[in-house]
Amino acid sequence: MENPTAAMVVIGDEILSGRTQDKNMHFLAGALSEKGIPLREARVIADDNATIVSTVKALSKIYTHVFTSGGIGPTHDDITADAIAEALGASIDVREDARALLQAHYDRNGTELNAARLRMARVPDGAILIDNPISAAPGFTLGNVHVMAGVPSVFQAMVASVLPGLTGGTPLLSESLRVNRPEGELAGPLGTAAETYPDLSFGSYPFIREGVFGANLVVRGTDETRLAEAVAYLRDAFPDAA
Amino acid sequence: MENPTAAMVVIGDEILSGRTQDKNMHFLAGALSEKGIPLREARVIADDNATIVSTVKALSKIYTHVFTSGGIGPTHDDITADAIAEALGASIDVREDARALLQAHYDRNGTELNAARLRMARVPDGAILIDNPISAAPGFTLGNVHVMAGVPSVFQAMVASVLPGLTGGTPLLSESLRVNRPEGELAGPLGTAAETYPDLSFGSYPFIREGVFGANLVVRGTDETRLAEAVAYLRDAFPDAA
Incomplete structure (x- = not known):
């Protein structure tokens, strides 16, 4: 069986305006990696019906799963549920099971539905x-589209509700080394390592910390033994790695 | 003249794997809003040549500006410059002006180019x-595509180099009110406000803080007077707003 894949759609004018920083993508990316369902792309789009419909329609055909965040609350700008129904050609109305859940919740809290x-x-x-x-x-x-809230605590709780029910793939293992040297000095040996282990992927993620240039070197693959070999190779090339 | 628009492409396996949290999108979104060049969408994509080429090709036709982050360093996985050239049909090689910049920099630091x-x-x-x-x-x-580094401090410096040279549009003004009441209580009056001021946009961004449900209500528009009227309307509807 082919490995499952995923895309995320962040529905959020407030992210695009720079008002709010999205936190859900980072959370979902980590949770999906652990599950062996790699996140292949993520999009942040406006709270606009036509945009949501076309984006979800396109991505749901490409990936095993699509996860959305945002726009399922009670206000006039919460248009996600209707847009998802349109994208997947489903009809939508107040559903009795969902109404009952809300009624029970508001009854408990003494607020009005x-x-x-x-x-x-x-x-x-x-x-x-x-x-x-x-x-x-x-x-x-709905189909392969998982529609979740934008508030991070609720989003995370919903991810925890959904993920156990999905079939995971071969988990991608990764090891990383931090080297406090500029990338320009690491690039040669790192490129050779990538050629030596073509079944693994090698990434270099540079940073500048307190004026020191360095990079995190990350090796990814599905075979633990090969990964260990490659890490040993890199430690040999960069004895100063942390 | 139509208002300019923008899209962002974050090129980053390390974001999609959940290893790193992107910070550049939030920074760029805020800077573009101030400049009156609204960010309409943002995509996080893999470090993959075909994906970068097709994404940049598509977005550069739709938006006034496309901003990319990541993948312009010295390591084998830095493939952005070549992909952008391919996307826009330009040839690419080591360029003398760029080489001279690097040579001068490394000469100053006593390192080797x-x-x-x-x-x-x-x-x-x-x-x-x-x-x-x-x-x-x-x-x-290149054309309408601005190609920048992924390291946040460098990305921010590059944004500061690029933005002054771009023509801004009518700045979108916004005002926000915080109401410590659940969205379900705010939705009615907020929807009426949105109908009363159809030239403005009204958003509700819920939060849960220390167990208290509340929402930030944000009104956006280009006319300061209308914005002030709408805010007065909301303050009247929600006298408890902060």
Whole structure:
């Protein structure tokens, strides 16, 4: 079987305006790597129906899974659920199971399930609800698209609800070495290592810390033994590596 | 004249693997908003030639400006410059002006301009160099594509070099109010405000802080007077707003 793949769509005018820094992509990327479902691309797009529809339609055909964040709350600018339904050709309305979840939650808290809140029970036909242990309003999975909230704590809880149910692939293992030397000095031996171990991938991620130029060298692959060999090779080439 | 628009392409396996959290998108988004060049979308893609070529080709046709980050260093995995040249149909080789910049920098530091470092002088024909006051290796602008480093301090310095030369649009003004009430209570009046001021955009960005549900309400528009009216309207609807 081919390894599963994933894409993420961050629906967020507030990210694009520079008002808010997205945190969900980084969280999801790490969780998917551990699961062996590599994140192949991520897009941040505007809260715009046509953009959401075309983006989700395109990505859901390319990748095993698409994860979205944002736009499933009770306000007028929360348009994600309807856009996802349109993208995948499903009908959408207030669904009884989602309404019951919300009703129970608001009853417990003594608040009213008003018209705005009822919008959060709009779920496409055929979708499976994603549990939201924090604020009850569910996410949902429709086809291969997992629709989740934008608030980081809720997003993370929903990821924790969804991931165990997905089939993971061969986990990508990685090892990293930090070398406090400028990349220009590391590039030669690193390139040779990449040629010597063509089944592994070698990345160099430079940094400048307190005026010191250095790089994190990362080797990735699925075979533990080969990875250990390559790391030994790099340690030999860079005896000063941490 | 139509307002200029922008897209960003983050070239970064290390972001997609969850190893590193991108910081450049948030910085660029804020800088572009101030300049009146709204960021319309951002994509994080893999360090893969075909992916970079097709992404940059597509986005450079849609937006006034495309900004890229990452992949212009001296190591074998730094493939951005060649990919951008291919995307825009330019030829690329070591360019004398870029080589001279690097030579002067390394002479000052007493280090060698070796073969790896010389890769950083590969710049497409017709591109304008972007100044890098931190580590000398330049970025470049080719057509409407601005190619910059991934290291945040260098990226930020390059943005500061590029932005003053671009024509800005009408700056989008914004005002925000924080209301410590759940979105479900705010949605009704907020939706009415959005209908009352159709020339402005109203966003609600929920948060959960120490167990308290609240939302930041953001109004955006280009007319200061209308913005002030809308804010007064919201303060009237939400007298408890901060």
